[in-house]
Amino acid sequence: MRICIFGSGAIGGYMGVRLHQGGADVSLVARGAHLQAMRENGVKLITDEGEDVVHPKCSADPAELGPQDYVIIALKAHSVTGAIPSILPLLGPDTAIVTAVNGIPYWYFHKHGGEYEGRVVESVDPGGRQWAEFGPQRAIGCVVYPATEVVEPGVIKHVYGDKFSLGEPDGSSSDRVMKLSEALTAGGLRAPVLDKIRDEIWLKLWGNLCFNPISALTHATLDVITSDPETRAVARAMMMEAKEIGDRLGVHFRVDVERRINGAGAVGAHKTSMLQDLERDRPMEIDPLLTVVQEMGRMVGVPTPTIDVVLALVKQRGEIAGCYTRTRQPEPAQPAVAAQ
Ligand SMILES: NC(=O)C1=CN([C@@H]2O[C@H](COP(=O)(O)OP(=O)(O)OC[C@H]3O[C@@H](n4cnc5c(N)ncnc54)[C@H](OP(=O)(O)O)[C@@H]3O)[C@@H](O)[C@H]2O)C=CC1
Ligand SMILES: CC(C)(CO)C(=O)C(=O)O
Missing domain, CATH: 3.40.50.720 (NAD(P)-binding Rossmann-like Domain)
Known part of the structure; x- marks a missing residue:
């Protein structure tokens, strides 16, 4: 072989x-x-x-x-x-x-x-x-x-x-x-x-989707992201959007969101690969871990407001650091408040 x-x-x-x-x-x-x-x-x-x-x-x-x-x-x-x-x-x-x-x-x-x-x-x-x-x-x-x-x-x-x-x-x-x-x-x-390998792909992606960009934006390790109630809430919101997309695609998440977050926290004071790439001036895996979930959200008709915000921020962070190049034009901004 x-x-x-x-x-x-x-x-x-x-x-x-x-x-x-x-x-x-x-x-x-x-x-x-x-x-x-x-x-x-x-x-x-x-x-x-x-x-x-x-x-x-x-x-x-x-x-x-x-x-x-x-x-x-x-x-x-x-x-x-x-x-x-x-x-x-x-x-x-x-x-x-x-x-x-x-x-x-x-x-x-x-x-x-x-x-x-x-x-x-x-x-x-x-x-x-x-x-x-x-x-x-x-x-x-x-x-x-x-x-x-x-x-x-x-x-x-x-x-x-x-x-x-x-x-x-x-x-x-x-x-x-x-x-x-x-x-x-x-x-x-x-x-x-x-x-059902796709279920497992999503379970792994569930963590990468949120912990990796949050760490690249904050420089925090997994234990810090998951124990700070506010960054934990950002991670949870991104994961819930992803879960809705996965659900529409027939994915079964075998653990719930809190358990998945706790599992990542248990890894301890570990820097995610995206943070390591940023610190070493290496290309960041932004499109395969985040843009892809946004794309699939559009495909199945699930809005991804929190993912959109974090994605916009981490893309800009990556670009400024020279670790990310956009392959697609940014989407036009949506007004935050409807015109009176
Ligand atoms: N490392 C980890 O702990 C984990 C990684 N993963 C995933 O596994 C995948 C691989 O990651 P990882 O091993 O960390 O990445 P690395 O960058 O360490 O490994 C990729 C290797 O491929 C080399 N390479 C790139 N392009 C070519 C080419 N055209 N010809 C020959 N060699 C090439 C790179 O060289 P060069 O350095 O010169 O670019 C590098 O040595 C990623 O998707 C990552 O997210 C998943 C879980 C954990
Ligand atoms: C450590 C972990 C699980 C964070 O999501 C990871 O897979 C990564 O760093 O890419």
């Missing part, structure tokens, strides 16, 4: 180390100093238990790796469309694409059923290029729960978690998803195969 991880940074590198340790034939696509360090010294993973160094094949050139059984895309979600030409050489007729990214994936409405079947989600897949060039039929969903960090080139620090939930868009226990789960499990990860 040939597995290539495209975008072997914090999450992709962690998956790569564990898959290699589990005996999979895994190769890592990366770039820059991180790639050079992994090639020269191997990939180092630091955990509470100690350090592991492994030596999988690492490359900048997917064409030299050729077609794979699985391509795990572990890029930041906003980088996927730009990477399409580099990913294509990894695809044979039966290659599966595993979307190990936060937010709504490009294939979301494939095998969804109902009136939205086959819809492209513009905020994550501008112009529907991923849908057209990868094809939705290749997709296996993946929800990333662990937190990891590239602390220096070639070195990945594990912060918490080991679960990568998997699921076919049609909910089936296909051969390909079961084999992938086995490969991840052999490496010591948890990889349950779910029949």
Whole structure:
């Protein structure tokens, strides 16, 4: 079984180390100093238990790796469309694409059923290029729960978690998803195969949607956001808008909003990835985590007043910091009070 991880940074590198340790034939696509360090010294993973160094094949050139059984895309979600030409050489007729990214994936409405079947989600897949060039039929969903960090080139620090939930868009226990789960499990990860992966995507997105931008705007950690009654209320309002959208799309939220907020608070004094990106002058995942929910709200006819406000603020914050570029024109302002 040939597995290539495209975008072997914090999450992709962690998956790569564990898959290699589990005996999979895994190769890592990366770039820059991180790639050079992994090639020269191997990939180092630091955990509470100690350090592991492994030596999988690492490359900048997917064409030299050729077609794979699985391509795990572990890029930041906003980088996927730009990477399409580099990913294509990894695809044979039966290659599966595993979307190990936060937010709504490009294939979301494939095998969804109902009136939205086959819809492209513009905020994550501008112009529907991923849908057209990868094809939705290749997709296996993946929800990333662990937190990891590239602390220096070639070195990945594990912060918490080991679960990568998997699921076919049609909910089936296909051969390909079961084999992938086995490969991840052999490496010591948890990889349950779910029949309703979209429910889990929303559960993760529920937190990212609010905690990430609030942290980028306030520079607060998760424990502070969730214990301050006022920022907690902002988070709750955003989550309730998202829940209404999810409900209209047939999503089942298996925990209630207070429990979800408490779960994030229990992570402690942790900076969200969006805050970390802002502090490091790196592009922020705003469209895949927020704009997408606004877009889906428009799609199903649910107003998103709190999301709209936070989104406007965090986009401007990102732009001023040079960490975000708008792909779409801002919507015209609505008068706050009707004209007398
Ligand atoms: N890190 C975490 O704890 C968590 C992350 N996630 C999600 O997982 C996904 C991946 O995040 P994360 O691992 O943190 O991101 P990283 O930025 O650490 O990893 C992505 C890697 O891909 C590389 N890359 C980007 N474009 C290309 C390209 N065209 N060719 C080769 N390499 C490329 C990047 O290089 P460069 O640095 O040069 O841009 C980087 O090394 C995101 O959607 C994130 O939200 C989810 C849960 C937790
Ligand atoms: C820590 C957490 C759960 C915050 O929503 C996260 O996923 C992120 O930082 O992107």
